[in-house]
Amino acid sequence: DQQVKQNSPSLSVQEGRISILNCDYTNSMFDYFLWYKKYPAEGPTFLISISSIKDKNEDGRFTVFLNKSAKHLSLHIVPSQPGDSAVYFCAASKITGNQFYFGTGTSLTVIP
Amino acid sequence: KAGVTQTPRYLIKTRGQQVTLSCSPISGHRSVSWYQQTPGQGLQFLFEYFSETQRNKGNFPGRFSGRQFSNSRSEMNVSTLELGDSALYLCASSPVLAGGGDTQYFGPGTRLTVL
Numbered sequence: 156d157q158q159v160k161q162n163s164p165s166l167s168v169q170e171g172r173i174s175i176l177n178c179d180y181t182n183s184m185f186d187y188f189l190w191y192k193k194y195p196a197e198g199p200t201f202l203i204s205i206s207s208i209k210d211k212n213e214d215g216r217f218t219v220f221l222n223k224s225a226k227h228l229s230l231h232i233v234p235s236q237p238g239d240s241a242v243y244f245c246a247a248s249k250i251t252g253n254q255f256y257f258g259t260g261t262s263l264t265v266i267p
Numbered sequence: 268k269a270g271v272t273q274t275p276r277y278l279i280k281t282r283g284q285q286v287t288l289s290c291s292p293i294s295g296h297r298s299v300s301w302y303q304q305t306p307g308q309g310l311q312f313l314f315e316y317f318s319e320t321q322r323n324k325g326n327f328p329g330r331f332s333g334r335q336f337s338n339s340r341s342e343m344n345v346s347t348l349e350l351g352d353s354a355l356y357l358c359a360s361s362p363v364l365a366g367g368g369d370t371q372y373f374g375p376g377t378r379l380t381v382l
Contacts, residue, residue: 161309189370198271198357198373199310244310253323253364255371257302259309 158182159247161258169266174232176261178245181226185247185256190219190230193242193260202243203230206250235265269294271360271374279380285346288377292339292360298322299341300371301333304355313356316341317364345379353381 160179168174176190186207191199205212205219205228212219218231232239242262246255272291280286292299301313312325316335335341339360345352355378359371 157309164307191373196375198273198359198375201370201372204370246310253315254312254325255300256312257310259307 157259158185159245159256159258161243161245161261163261164259165262165264167264167266168235170237171234174230174235174239174263174265176230176232176243176245176263178228178230178258179226180228180247180256182247182256183226184249187248187250188219188221188228189246189255190217191244191246192239193244199244232263235263237265237267239263240265271358271372273356273358273374273377275377276375277378277380279382280348281382282348282350284348285344286348286379288343288345288356288358288379290341290343290358290360290374292341292358293372296360296362296372297339298361298364298371299335299339300359300361301341301343302357302359303327304357304376305353310357313343315364322364348381350381353379355379 189204190202193199203217221228242260244260245258248255274289298317300315302310315323319335330346333343355376357376359373361371
């Protein structure tokens with residue numbers, strides 16, 4: 156049972172434009188969310204997180220938005236750069252819990 | 268600080284064999300989690316070890332097992348390998364139990380191919 160879903164396996168964006176990656180979850184008990192970026196032949200690297208007490212968290216070009224009522228979060232990358240081309244995973248957990256649940260990933264390609 | 272290391276990076280085995288993968292967490296991290304990544308399935312949680320004890324387990328058969336040593340290094344063992352076990356196996360470490368509002372840091376993974 157996939158509790159965290161990324162319904163877009165791939166996304167292509169022109170350099171300089173905005174990239175929007177989406178993630179949906181089914182468990183209303185999740186209250187901590189993360190995005191990871193993964194390059195080929197490397198492990199995922201932490202990008203940005205958000206707890207359920209916020210609806211937005213920003214770090215440079217990366218912003219994560221959380222819509223708790225819709226059980227939806229999104230990652231915005233502005234402006235997109237070719238080096239952002241990677242697979243992006245969202246993950247969720249309960250702060251009091253002991254496991255992260257990952258989505259299936261979205262492969263982002265930023266076209267120069 | 269050195270990151271999470273995994274050995275070996277690549278492994279080829281045949282069906283029926285067994286395999287042991289190793290993970291050294293970031294210094295000071297006591298939690299090690301293992302994940303299996305296959306195309307289209309994302310990262311599937313295998314198990315987590317904290318202070319040498321398995322704290323949580325995913326939905327995998329008993330052929331998958333692990334352990335953690337007193338220095339927090341962890342090993343994962345897969346017995347009686349099947350073709351479907353071909354995957355990237357990732358380990359992640361964190362200072363506290365995973366999911367507790369903290370971040371996990373991943374190693375580069377071990378690519379296992381079962382022929």
